[in-house]
Amino acid sequence: MSEQQPYEPKIVAFLCKWCSSAGSDLAGVSRIQYPANATPITVPCTGAVSPMYILSAFNKGADGVLVSGCHIGDCHYLEGNYLARRKMYLIMKLLDFIGVEHDRFRMSWVSAAEGAKFAQVVTDFVNDLQPLGPQDKLKRAESK
Amino acid sequence: MEKILDKKRLDDWAAALTNYEVQAPSQEDGIWGFQPVNGPVRLDHTNTKQPPKEFAFPQREVFFTFEQIKGEAPRLTQVLPQAPRHAVFGVRPCDGRGVPRMDKVFNDHVEDTYYNTRRKNVAYVGLACNKPPSANCFCLSVGGSPVSTDGLDVLMTDLGDRYFVAAVTDAGKALMAEAAKVFSEPSATDQKQVKQAHAAAVAHPQRAVNNPDQAPAKLKASFKSPLWDELARACIGCGICTFLCPTCHCFDINDEVHGKAPLKGQRVRTWDNCQFPDFTMHSSGHNPREGTGARLRQRVGHKFQYFYENFGMHQCVGCGRCITECPVGIDIINVVNKVAENAA
Amino acid sequence: MPHNIYLPNLARVIYIKDEVPGERAIRTFHLEPLDGGWFDHECGQCAMLSVFGRGEALISIAS
C-alpha cells in the first residue's frame, strides 16, 4: 500500500426494521454526514437478534457490533426489546468476562424519528473503536 | 549405540540440538502436553494427556488453497506442511508403538503426502516406564512393554541420577551424535542396572486383557451380540476416547471459505470421530451405526479385530487413556474381556 | 514427490439434464475433464465429486 491508510473500524449494525433502520434512513434523507463504517443488517426486532449473530459477526472479522432498536414501550411486537435487553446484557457480560474490550459491543435505542441520534450513535461508536485497533480475539484466522 | 547421560547434562543435549525444534512434556493448567522447550527439560511426567500423534497427524492440516478466477478454471495451490524438524522427548513406549501403526495406515496402498512430509521430520526420544504411568496401563496385553523400542528413535531409561540412553535407529544415532560430549560410556554396573530396571518394569503388575490373541476371533463371533448395547448404555457419544488415542486416525475434509466473490478458500483436513452421531450418517438420513452400542463395537473392533485381520497386530497399544478419560467409565479392557467371555 | 491424492482433477460442467424436475429434482451433470484427463478406475470404485466451498458427494462408478 502506498501510504498507510488510517485504520477504519468495521462495524456490523443489527437495526430493527421498525425504528432504528427507519432512523438510519431518516439520517440519510436528511443528508446528515456521519461515518460510513457501519454495515446495516435489518432485523424484524432486536428481540430476534440471537447472541450467535454477534459472535458470528466478530468471528467473521467485525471490529464492533451495534444492536439498535425501538425504545422500551415502542416495540412493534410489544415485548421484543424487553427480551433483547436481557439477552444483549448477557452476551455483553460474557464478552467482557473472556476479555473482549467492552467498547466493541454496543446497544442503543433509536426511534424512526431520531435520524440525528442514529448518526451520533454511529459516530461515537467509530470514535470509541478507533483506539482499540482491529479486533483479532474472536476473528477467524485467514490463511495458514 | 548405548551411552550414559548424567541428569544434569540433559539440558545440554537439548541445547545442542540446534537444527531441531525440541519438544518435551510440560504442564499447563494441570495438563501434561508436549510444548517447545524453553528452559529445563522436564521428564518427571506420568504421560501426556494427548499422544505425540499430533506431530505427524495434526488435528488441522491445510491441503490446498483454491481461488476462482473470472472466466478461467479455479487456481489450486498445494500447501505442503512447513513443519520444522522435531525432536520429541519423554515419549512413552506405548505411544512409540502407535507410530508404526499410524505409518502403516497412511502408507498402505496409498501414500499420504502430508503425513509423510511431517513424519520424516520427527524423531521420538522415548522414556521407559519404570512403573506404570497410569492405573489403566495394559501395554503388556497387546504385545508391548514398558521398555519397548518399537517406533522410537532413542530409548532413555531412568537409573536415578542418570539416564541409560540407547539409540534405536540411525535418526536416533544422529540425535546423540549432535552432542557426543554430553554422553559417557556405560560401565558394567550401568549395563547390569539397566537390565534390572527393565526387568523390574516388565514385572510390574498392570491391568490385562485376557488372552488378547483370541480377541479378533471372539469379537468377530460377537458382531450381533446384545452385549454391545449393554456395555455402551452409559456412553454419551463424545470424542474423548478416540481423539486422545495414539492410533486413531479418522479424518474429515472440509472447505473453509474466506471470500465469496471471487470464491477463495482452503481445503482442510480435520480429525473425525466414529463416536460422533453423524460419522456414518448417509445423505439419505439412514445411519448404520445409530446407537452407541454399534459405535463402541466399531471402536473396539477396529482396535482388536479389523486392524489385526489386515496387518497382523493389534491397533491398541495399551496406553489406557480412553479408560482413564472416559467421563462415564467405558473401559475397553472390561469390554474386550466381557465380549470374549460371552462369545459364541 | 509421490502423487498427492488429495489434489482433485478439475472438470467443467458442460451440460445439466433435469431427469426428474420439481422440488426433489434429480439432475445429471455431464462433466468434461480439464487438463488432467480422467483417472482410471475399477468398476464399483468410488469417486468423490466436490464443489469448492460447497461440499462433496461420494459417487460409486458402476460401469
Added chain:
Amino acid sequence: MINLKDVRDAARDMLAKGEVRAVIGYRRGSRGMFAEPAFLDRPEEADELVWDPTCFHNLSLYLVHDRKHLAHAGKKSGAPVAIVAKGCDARSIVVLLQEHYFGRDDVYIIGVSCEGTGVVDERKLARHLNGAQASNAAFDGDDFVFTTAQGEKRLPAREVMADRCLECRNPFPKEHNLVYGEDKTGRQLEAPFAALDRFEAQGAGERWENWARHFDRCIRCFACRSVCPMCYCDECVVDSITFPISTETTADEKANRIRWIERSAARSENITYLMTRAMHLAGRCTDCGECDRACPVNVPIRLLNTKMEKEARDQFGFEPGASIGGPSLVASFLDKDPGEFIR
C-alpha cells in the same frame, strides 16, 4: 448419613412391583474407586447400587437419552423411570420439566442429599494421593475415607471436594418422590460463585490471556455438550456433527445449511462454540459441574456457565431449576431489568 440398604430396598421394591420401568443409579465401576452410571431393569440388580463421593455423574442426562430412544422407536413412555438424584441433578430435572421435555409423572426421583459434603474432584484428589491409586471412596461425616494399597487415607472432604459442591447452597433435592439424608439447605462451605469471583478479580487483559490459552487447548471432542442434560438438541446449531437428515431433507437444505463455525478446532471456532453454549445454558444450567469434570484438557467451562448464573441471579433475580412452573430466563423479562448500558 444415608443408609444404602434403604435405597437398594426401595429400588428393588419399585422394580418388583413394576411401578417403574427402570432405575438409573450408580454402581461400582471397573476403574478403581470410580462409580459409573447403572441402569437397573430387574429387582435383583438393585444390590448393585452404591452411593459414595465418586457418584458425580448427573444421571438426568439418561432421562433425556431414554426420551430420545422412545421417540425414535415411536413407543409411549408408560411407567416412569426412577432416578437417583443429588440436589444439582434434581434441579436439572426441574429445568427439563420446565421445558416440558417429559412430564412429572414420567420420572420417579429418588433424592439423595449430599448433607455436609458433596462429590470428590479427581484432580484435587490426585494431588493428595500423589500417584497412589484408591480402590474405594466412602462418606464419613465431614471426611472422605479412601482405601489405597497403603491402607485407609482419611481426608477432610473440604480439601478434595469439587468447587461446585464447596459453593453449593442447597445440597438437598427439593423436587423428589423419595429422599434420603439430612436436609442441610443453606449450608455454606465456601461463598457462592467463589471460583468465579477469584477468576473475575483479574483484569480484562489477564482474563483474555487465560481464556485464549484455554480456547487453544480445546480439541472439540464435545464431551462438555454430550455430558450436559440441557444440551438435548438433535441438531446443535453451532456445530455440524449432529445434522439430523431425513428422507425429506432436500439437496438445497443440505447444501445451504448455515455453518456458524468451521470443523477445525481453531481458537476462533472454539470460542464461538463454547460461548454459544454458555448463552444457551443461561438460566438453565444448574451447576452440576459435569462439563468441567468431563473436559479432558481442563478448560474451566463451568466458569462461563456460573458467570451467566451469577448475572441471572444478581440482575434478574433468577435461580435455575427453582420451580417447575417458573418462566425461563431469556423468554421472560421484568420492568426493572438493567438498561443503563443501552445508549
